[in-house]
Amino acid sequence: MAKTALITGVTGQDGAYLSELLLSKGYTVHGLKRRSSLFNTDRIDHLYEDPHVNDPKFILHYGDLTDSMNLTRIIQEVQPDEIYNLAAMSHVQVSFEMPEYTANADGIGTLRILEAVRLLGLTKKTKIYQASTSELYGLVQQVPQSEKTPFYPRSPYAVAKMYAYWITVNYREAYGMFASNGILFNHESPLRGETFVTRKITRAAAKIVLGLQDCLYMGNIDSQRDWGHAKDYVEAMYLILQQEVSEDFVIATGVTTRVREFIRKTFAFLGIELTFTGVEENEVGTISAVDTARIAELGIANGEHLKLGTTVLKIDPRYYRPTEVDLLIGNPGKCDEKLGWKPKHTLDMLIEDMATSDLRLFQKDQLLLKEGFGVLNYFE
Ligand code: NAP
Ligand code: G4F
Numbered sequence: 001m002a003k004t005a006l007i008t009g010v011t012g013q014d015g016a017y018l019s020e021l022l023l024s025k026g027y028t029v030h031g032l033k034r035r036s037s038l039f040n041t042d043r044i045d046h047l048y049e050d051p052h053v054n055d056p057k058f059i060l061h062y063g064d065l066t067d068s069m070n071l072t073r074i075i076q077e078v079q080p081d082e083i084y085n086l087a088a089m090s091h092v093q094v095s096f097e098m099p100e101y102t103a104n105a106d107g108i109g110t111l112r113i114l115e116a117v118r119l120l121g122l123t124k125k126t127k128i129y130q131a132s133t134s135e136l137y138g139l140v141q142q143v144p145q146s147e148k149t150p151f152y153p154r155s156p157y158a159v160a161k162m163y164a165y166w167i168t169v170n171y172r173e174a175y176g177m178f179a180s181n182g183i184l185f186n187h188e189s190p191l192r193g194e195t196f197v198t199r200k201i202t203r204a205a206a207k208i209v210l211g212l213q214d215c216l217y218m219g220n221i222d223s224q225r226d227w228g229h230a231k232d233y234v235e236a237m238y239l240i241l242q243q244e245v246s247e248d249f250v251i252a253t254g255v256t257t258r259v260r261e262f263i264r265k266t267f268a269f270l271g272i273e274l275t276f277t278g279v280e281e282n283e284v285g286t287i288s289a290v291d292t293a294r295i296a297e298l299g300i301a302n303g304e305h306l307k308l309g310t311t312v313l314k315i316d317p318r319y320y321r322p323t324e325v326d327l328l329i330g331n332p333g334k335c336d337e338k339l340g341w342k343p344k345h346t347l348d349m350l351i352e353d354m355a356t357s358d359l360r361l362f363q364k365d366q367l368l369l370k371e372g373f374g375v376l377n378y379f380e
Contacts, residue, residue: 002066006078008032008065008113009086013191014131016043018084018234023047023057025238032071032087043191049138065109066101072116079122082241084129085113088161091195092135093321095157110164114171114179123177127241129295130168130314132181133161134226134252134328146331147183147250169248178246182237185252189230190357197259198354200228205266206358208312209295210349210366211305215312221259221283224327227296228253229345229353239339252330253343263313265348270353271295272306274313285313298359375377 005022009015010031022029033041041060049056062076063070065087075083088106089095095102101143108131116127138154153159165181172179192199200216207213228251236251260276263285267274271294274285287310295303320364335341345353 002026002028003019003024003081004028004030004078005082005084006030006032006075006080007086008063008109009088009131010060011040011043012086012090013189013193013230014086014187014192014234014237015042015084016047016191017189017230018086018237019044019047019058021238027137028057029059029321030080031058031060031072032074033060034064035062063113065105068112068116071112071291072120075113075116075122075126076120077304080126081194082127082129083113083117084131084237085110085242086131088131089157091193092155092157092325093319095160096322099156102156102303103163106157106160107163107167111167114167117177118171118175122172123175127178127246128168128180129237129241130164130179130181131237132165132183132248132368133158134183134185134250134330136162136165136183137328138323138325140198140325140327144252144254144329144331146248147334148250155321158325165248172246178227180240180243180246182240183228183248183250183330184233184236185228185229185250185328187228187233188354190354191230191354192354197225198262199358200356201259202351203362205263205272206355206362209270209272209298209300209303209306210359211302212362212366212369216263216285217314217316217319218259218263219316219321220324221263221315222254222322222326224258224329226252226254226329227262227347227350229350230344232268232341232345236335236339236341236375239341243338249335249339250330250332251308251335251341252332252333253347254330255347256277256329257347262347262351265351266355267312269297269298270359271303272312272340276313281315281317283315284311286311287367296351299363300359 135158204216271291273289275288
């Protein structure tokens with residue numbers, strides 16, 4: 001029998017890749033999307049099926065994690081075999097500005113799903129995946145971080161996710177539900193939201209080499225993250241729900257890299273060597289070499305603006321966080337041993353995928369600009 005899955009957060013980065021994966025495995029996929037005044041389905045438009053076709057495999061429902069009745073009705077209608085709860089206000093810095101909403105959506109939202117499954121009598125049928133996060137480790141108590149490392153959350157986002165983590169464990173223990181946490185370390189892709197650090201860097205680097213932007217403004221570039229590719233990570237989510245026993249898993253690469261190094265590698269991929277000088281707010285990144293052959297190979301027609309000594313990176317303290325998570329590095333021992341999961345992408349492959357995608361995106365804009373279609377406006 002083909003399985004039915006419900007994905008909350010289907011319009012997000014992971015929702016899009018997970019939908020693709022489950023559809024390729026023959027699932028019927030139901031997705032929860034928020035109502036918005038503009039279309040918000042860019043990442044999943046290629047999966048769209050006309051609701052008038054017979055037996056559609058990809059079906060969207062309007063919903064919100066802050067609305068219990070809406071969630072309960074959708075779960076009742078869909079009767080899912082698996083729920084992937086990916087919906088969240090997922091930006092750490094924004095959570096300091098919207099702490100109450102973040103607690104409601106990311107914390108209580110998870111309770112609403114668990115309780116709906118319980119009240120609808122689906123505890124034996126429906127398996128639940130909760131999108132937990134390495135942000136739970138915050139001020140890290142152990143290096144690397146494993147399933148046994150104590151949590152020390154450092155943002156309203158992480159505190160809300162901590163509630164979600166423990167309520168998932170509690171429903172599993174109290175009601176015998178299959179409800180598992182995937183404690184995922186940072187994972188990125190060309191579909192990553194534009195204000196997360198990796199995508200902000202790949203977008204800006206692509207625009208700078210094309211002459212569409214002068215400078216990239218960053219916050220704390222000393223922090224370290226364990227970055228993987230979202231395509232690999234959604235496979236781990238799927239595997240977590242295929243286990244006989246419900247339990248929690250760290251999903252990570254086991255390699256950590258400073259933000260500064262991610263910046264350096266991205267520019268290097270695009271043919272620009274950056275040198276960093278100065279400290280803290282006064283640190284800058286300047287062009288110290290230009291690989292003209294590489295620039296030409298990438299199809300960048302006009303690289304004359306890329307002059308040695310030009311400053312293309314500055315620090316803007318407005319991007320500093322009230323409390324920072326300095327070092328994340330996961331221990332992937334359990335996911336390797338029990339799920340047989342290993343990342344297929346290295347960091348260099350991830351950067352290549354993201355930087356190439358953004359370069360192609362902005363090359364199209366450059367073409368439009370040349371043809372006199374005016375400046376396209378991008379909000380950073
Ligand atoms: P994302 O791109 O920001 O997507 C978040 C999704 O949640 C979007 O579809 C968003 O809808 C939806 N959403 C937000 N608030 C909602 C609400 N109140 N009700 C219903 N839907 C809502 O995040 P992601 O990177 O795919 O991450 C997926 C999940 O994994 C999140 O829970 C995140 O916290 C967690 N996580 C992510 C990472 C990572 O590195 N990516 C690591 C660990 C855990 P709109 O499109 O309408 O905004
Ligand atoms: O890309 P980030 O915003 O990701 P962060 O805070 O690690 O959170 C992401 O990963 C979590 C998993 O660990 C998820 F749970 C969460 O939903 C989200 O997907 O920032 C990464 C680092 C931080 O240390 C930040 O201070 O980059 C630093 N940074 C430096 N300058 C910046 C910037 N981050 C952003 N977003 N923008 C900057 O200009």
